[in-house]
Amino acid sequence: MPFVLFRKPNEEMIQLIVNDNSEENIFLIHSFDNETEKSISDKNPIQIHQDEFNFEFKLNLESGENFNPISEENYVELIQKTIDEIQTSETNKIVISRIKQIDNQCFNLFRSFKNLLETHPGALVYMWHNPGNETWIAATPELLLSKNENIVKTVSLAGTKLSETGWTSKEFNEQQIVTDYILENFSEMNEVELKGPETIQAGKFQHLKSYISGKIHSEFSLEDLLEKMHPTPAVCGLPKEKAFEFIVENEGYDRNFYAGYIGIETESSQEYFVNLRCAQFYQNKIWIYVGGGITAESNPQNEWNETELKSGTILNSLLK
Numbered sequence: 001m002p003f004v005l006f007r008k009p010n011e012e013m014i015q016l017i018v019n020d021n022s023e024e025n026i027f028l029i030h031s032f033d034n035e036t037e038k039s040i041s042d043k044n045p046i047q048i049h050q051d052e053f054n055f056e057f058k059l060n061l062e063s064g065e066n067f068n069p070i071s072e073e074n075y076v077e078l079i080q081k082t083i084d085e086i087q088t089s090e091t092n093k094i095v096i097s098r099i100k101q102i103d104n105q106c107f108n109l110f111r112s113f114k115n116l117l118e119t120h121p122g123a124l125v126y127m128w129h130n131p132g133n134e135t136w137i138a139a140t141p142e143l144l145l146s147k148n149e150n151i152v153k154t155v156s157l158a159g160t161k162l163s164e165t166g167w168t169s170k171e172f173n174e175q176q177i178v179t180d181y182i183l184e185n186f187s188e189m190n191e192v193e194l195k196g197p198e199t200i201q202a203g204k205f206q207h208l209k210s211y212i213s214g215k216i217h218s219e220f221s222l223e224d225l226l227e228k229m230h231p232t233p234a235v236c237g238l239p240k241e242k243a244f245e246f247i248v249e250n251e252g253y254d255r256n257f258y259a260g261y262i263g264i265e266t267e268s269s270q271e272y273f274v275n276l277r278c279a280q281f282y283q284n285k286i287w288i289y290v291g292g293g294i295t296a297e298s299n300p301q302n303e304w305n306e307t308e309l310k311s312g313t314i315l316n317s318l319l320k
């Protein structure tokens with residue numbers, strides 16, 4: 001039976017949704033390329049305080065297909081090719097990513113999930129298990145959209161650095177591209193507010209984050225906004241279609257649910273998070289999905305280093 005465990009940012013209650021096809025309390029997972037969406041629902045989700053969470057049973061994981069992840073050398077080359085593309089075309093930003101593959105040395109998913117909850121209080125942390133299909137775990141810092149009554153909210157999140165160093169214009173520009181894109185999509189709303197950017201902590205590193213909200217009117221459709229927003233320049237690029245094409249032609253692997261979104265829908269609210277800092281678990285290996293935004297000012301080696309750093313979110317949470 002498919003199930004998901006999740007805890008929303010800055011909350012302490014975990015929810016367990018075991019699929020009963022009730023169409024109430026929906027959890028969905030939507031792919032980057034918009035081709036796949038899977039959802040489960042539960043009329044009566046179980047709530048568990050994260051301090052009391054102690055699931056211990058063994059899950060049957062799939063054995064993963066053979067896959068050769070991109071080498072450091074080839075990734076650095078791909079980033080250089082991306083920079084060249086940005087410098088010679090009308091594209092301003094392209095987000096490039098890869099899979100880091102590690103051996104699954106009998107890691108315990110539930111203990112690792114609990115560790116993620118404790119080390120990432122500001123993230124949406126979830127564990128999705130769909131027997132015979134896929135198992136994903138994540139601690140994502142990025143809200144894509146939320147709607148509560150007549151207020152719609154989102155964030156502009158981009159730029160990555162370690163706490164010890166300072167921001168440069170490169171990160172501010174990279175984040176501004178995302179903010180401008182969101183403001184354009186929010187332009188038909190009333191009372192649009194923008195706050196930030198401010199520095200936020202995501203595990204061992206930091207991002208620039210702005211908060212954007214607006215009031216909706218009667219003809220507003222959340223589905224239409226979601227379609228326009230996803231994928232944002234935080235995970236795809238600008239212009240969206242050109243960046244998307246470049247990604248599909250050059251990354252050399254299928255992003256699947258990485259950089260797609262997670263939806264949590266109840267009777268009173270709808271929330272969507274970008275699926276980042278995530279990994280797919282197999283019996284014998286784990287695929288950690290990591291990427292970063294490339295602009296004309298990017299340095300290829302630094303971009304590799306940034307993806308290594310981001311893989312730490314999952315890597316450092318793994319427990320046996």
Ligand SMILES: C=C(O[C@@H]1C=C(C(=O)O)C=C[C@H]1O)C(=O)O
Pocket residue numbers: 095097142157158159160207234235276277289290291292293294310
């Ligand atoms: C693409 C990822 O993260 C996104 C890219 C960022 C960047 O380029 O600095 C920062 C936060 C996210 O919006 C990822 O974590 O894989």
